Amino acid sequence: MNSTLQKQPILEVNSLQVEYPVNNSGGFRRKNKPAVIDVSFKIFPGECFAIVGESGCGKSSIIEAILGFVQAKRGSILFEKQDLLKLSPWSFRKLRPLIQPVFQDYNQALNPRMRIGDIFKETLPVHLRDSQTDQLLASAGLSREILNYFPHQLSGGQKQRVVLARALSVNPTLLLLDEPVTSQDLSVAVQIVELLISLRKTNNLTFLLVSHNLSIVQLLADRVAVMKNGQFLEQQPLAQLLSDPRHNYTKTIINQTVAP
Numbered sequence: 001m002n003s004t005l006q007k008q009p010i011l012e013v014n015s016l017q018v019e020y021p022v023n024n025s026g027g028f029r030r031k032n033k034p035a036v037i038d039v040s041f042k043i044f045p046g047e048c049f050a051i052v053g054e055s056g057c058g059k060s061s062i063i064e065a066i067l068g069f070v071q072a073k074r075g076s077i078l079f080e081k082q083d084l085l086k087l088s089p090w091s092f093r094k095l096r097p098l099i100q101p102v103f104q105d106y107n108q109a110l111n112p113r114m115r116i117g118d119i120f121k122e123t124l125p126v127h128l129r130d131s132q133t134d135q136l137l138a139s140a141g142l143s144r145e146i147l148n149y150f151p152h153q154l155s156g157g158q159k160q161r162v163v164l165a166r167a168l169s170v171n172p173t174l175l176l177l178d179e180p181v182t183s184q185d186l187s188v189a190v191q192i193v194e195l196l197i198s199l200r201k202t203n204n205l206t207f208l209l210v211s212h213n214l215s216i217v218q219l220l221a222d223r224v225a226v227m228k229n230g231q232f233l234e235q236q237p238l239a240q241l242l243s244d245p246r247h248n249y250t251k252t253i254i255n256q257t258v259a260p
């Protein structure tokens with residue numbers, strides 16, 4: 001995708017800082033440990049921007065700050081030109097459905113006591129339920145049968161498809177994909193990646209993808225940021241990152257990556 005043609009980013013994160021309190025028993029001052037340090041990036045409509053980096057580098061903290069699950073210490077997060085960090089709770093709630101997260105742990109994302117049909121009913125307006133449920137199932141490659149199933153009766157890949165279909169049920173524009181395919185075996189992972197590629201096209205979606213796995217990232221991303229210890233080391237279009245990595249750490253990641 002040529003981002004120069006798309007002047008307005010859908011998401012713009014500027015100098016984001018996220019910190020967590022440290023348990024320092026006995027100390028007088030409360031200490032904080034930074035997890036995200038001065039991170040800035042833009043995502044343009046229709047693009048997949050990926051953040052790759054080792055476990056604990058701060059990837060999920062960025063997603064959690066966008067969703068308001070953790071409070072950012074500094075910075076701004078502009079979504080459709082509004083700073084999510086400054087919005088009133090009411091305005092935030094109105095915008096928030098446009099941003100849907102898909103987390104790594106689909107077992108936690110689905111209520112084990114609800115049938116899949118009821119899980120969909122929760123988010124769909126009554127008059128559209130039947131038609132939209134059929135449409136969502138079809139787009140996620142699921143059969144109608146599973147509506148009567150409980151989550152534990154589905155395979156890992158099916159559960160992840162349900163999570164994706166549910167995220168799409170509220171017509172989001174931006175999906176935040178936090179390690180969306182790591183929990184499955186390779187063949188299922190490839191299917192989920194293919195599903196994400198087709199959903200992005202058919203639903204005009206924009207993706208923020210975070211993963212420790214460059215093999216997955218390179219199947220989906222248009223641009224990639226490399227993150228280490230809370231900071232972005234570099235961000236480049238995918239092809240350029242692979243052919244001309246600036247940092248030794250990026251080179252290490254590339255060398256460790258098996259070609260897809």
Ligand SMILES: Nc1ncnc2c1ncn2[C@@H]1O[C@H](COP(=O)(O)OP(=O)(O)OP(=O)(O)O)[C@@H](O)[C@H]1O
Nearest residue numbers: 020021035053054055056057058059060061062212
């Ligand atoms: N709620 C929390 N309280 C305290 N520290 C936290 C909290 N959440 C994350 N951290 C710390 O912040 C740092 C970044 O964590 P984060 O979950 O953002 O990393 P990550 O890149 O998503 O890792 P992974 O690839 O394992 O999911 C880590 O050192 C982690 O221990």
Ligand SMILES: [Mg+2]
Nearest residue numbers: 059060061178
């Ligand atoms: Mg994480």
